[in-house]
Amino acid sequence: MTSYQPATSFRAADPPLMARIGDWLRRHQRAIRWTQWAVILVYATLLIAPTLVSLPGRAAHIWDNVTLFAQFVFWGIWWPGVLISMLLFGRLWCGVLCPEGSLSELASRHGRGGAIPRWVRWPGWPFTAFILTTVYGQMVSVYQYPKPALLILGGSTVAAIAIGYLYGRDRRVWCRYLCPVTGVFGLLAKLAPMHFRVDRNAWDSCPPKLGRTATVTCAPMLPLHNMDSASACHMCGRCAGYRDAIELTARAPGSEVVEVSGRSANGWESALIIVGLMGIAIGAFHWASSPWFVIAKQWAATWLVTHDMIWPLSTSLPWWLLTNYAANNDVLNLLDGALLLAYIAATAAAMSLALGLPLAAAARVLGPWNWQRFHHLAQALLPLAACGVILGLSAQTVTLLRADGFDLGWIGAARVTALAFASAWSLYLGWRIAGKYAGNAARLAATGAVALAAAAPVLAWSLLFWIW
Ligand code: SF4
Known part of the structure; x- marks a missing residue:
């Protein structure tokens, strides 16, 4: 060295x-x-x-x-x-x-x-x-x-x-x-x-x-x-x-996102932001708390039982493939495992559409279609993507501390503040990036489309923290 x-x-x-x-x-x-x-x-x-x-x-x-x-x-x-x-x-x-x-x-x-x-x-x-x-x-x-x-x-x-x-x-x-x-x-x-x-x-x-x-x-x-x-x-x-x-x-x-990402951003980075951080990761943080997951599970279990197919409900796998801790009353059967994967995949697909379409519209209003511009605009959402994974991971901190009797009454306000700050930062970056390609009406319209894209992860985190 x-x-x-x-x-x-x-x-x-x-x-x-x-x-x-x-x-x-x-x-x-x-x-x-x-x-x-x-x-x-x-x-x-x-x-x-x-x-x-x-x-x-x-x-x-x-x-x-x-x-x-x-x-x-x-x-x-x-x-x-x-x-x-x-x-x-x-x-x-x-x-x-x-x-x-x-x-x-x-x-x-x-x-x-x-x-x-x-x-x-x-x-x-x-x-x-x-x-x-x-x-x-x-x-x-x-x-x-x-x-x-x-x-x-x-x-x-x-x-x-x-x-x-x-x-x-x-x-x-x-x-x-x-x-x-x-x-x-x-x-x-x-x-x-x-x-x-x-x-x-x-x-x-x-x-x-x-x-x-x-x-x-x-x-x-x-x-x-x-x-x-x-x-x-x-x-x-x-x-x-x-x-x-x-x-x-x-x-x-964030200056690098505005000044450098116009040249350096690429499809893999956009995929990681849209599909990974705001799709797969949100699905992963959501599924265990989602009432939709419970509804899907009840529907699938009823369907399997009425069709005499009990094995997906009664089969479990080793702990290194699927959660299996019988002593803790925590065992996922095959149906749970399949639904978990399906839920995460469906969330990723829904979020990819909810983010990708407005971003594509933003890229289009700024000029003839150009993938590089789309990738550049996708990076405006980085503050929200970062905020989401930090909030998702810290939910584990909150759960553990609450289980030990800590009063975290301020956590809701902290989450609102973090999401509001990240959203504002993403919109600011969207505005600055759009300004690189066009002025006035087109710039405003593109920033509006970025705001529409930003609404999807805000809604997803709101579901987890305040609605479910
Ligand atoms: S470019 Fe970064 S990683 Fe490489 S030597 Fe310099 S500080 Fe270290």
Whole structure:
């Protein structure tokens, strides 16, 4: 792992605070590695310890039961916290704290260093891996039980180490191409108010004595000279000050979505926003509370019984395929499993239409049909997509805290505020993006269509939090 070590610098003697923070990160790589080991230790403990004890009884609390404590920390604090950190600091979590990324990079340092195969570079992995893990997580109740958590998170860590061992040298091949949340993190980081900015003039005119011949190990393999997005940057700081041209810089939140996504947004990112974050993920958070799910289940069960087909109601599967905890009175039969998949798929289809059609109308009123414009407009919905998954994950925090007697009377107001803020931000981004393509009436009409698209996830979250 190589960080840039400047010999001297012609930058301002007193650089802005943000640039100094970037330089601090570069100078403290050893401390960062020790921090990573500490996170790995906590991560392994929280994953493994709950699988070694029996499941908690009804009288157990977060503070006296290791399983509930780990559940609370993982799904209640850790994951929502990581998502919020993406919005605040970009992918600092990935570069500085993520245990999977650190282990994968370590394995890569001592591994075979093979060339990265084409199948690994397939751009559809971030979308596909997110969908598969989200759906599988629901099938095995990953939020509720320790063994599925170990299987999914631990399995992902083992895969990250194996990919690191096989491909690349000192690199994070897993994080760049295959991590199930790399696509989501990359999208959320576009909204962050900071990034490592490259001054191309300074880069090109950098004299050799300032280190233009030095190298930097950028673990996610970014082309530093052309970097104009925070999406794939892990904010590790190793390139801070490189050629006197790269520094951590503040920017307007969401400015990348307006200024850069017109060139960089693509179909896989739109699919992840529309089908993944606002379709599959909403279905996954919805189904267990949905009265429609109950109605469908009653109808299907009645139909099966009247047709003498009892086996879908009486057959269960091993816990690693479908939730099966008889001692806790929590067993999904085949019908439950099939309906769960159907419910999530139907939600994804309905949300894709409810979001895709208004976005297509917005793209069309701004000019002749153009997919790139559609993808650009889809990114206006990123604040709402981020808010949704954070609220969905924090619902687990709320459930656990309420079960332990905490009074969270303020949570409804907090949710309304978060949704209102995210909606306003999405509309603002839609307005700014539309302004890139047209003025006046067309811009207003396109923003109205974006508002129509934004209404769909707001309605979906309102159903979950206030109507059902
Ligand atoms: S561009 Fe690469 S080296 Fe620079 S901060 Fe981002 S991940 Fe680190």
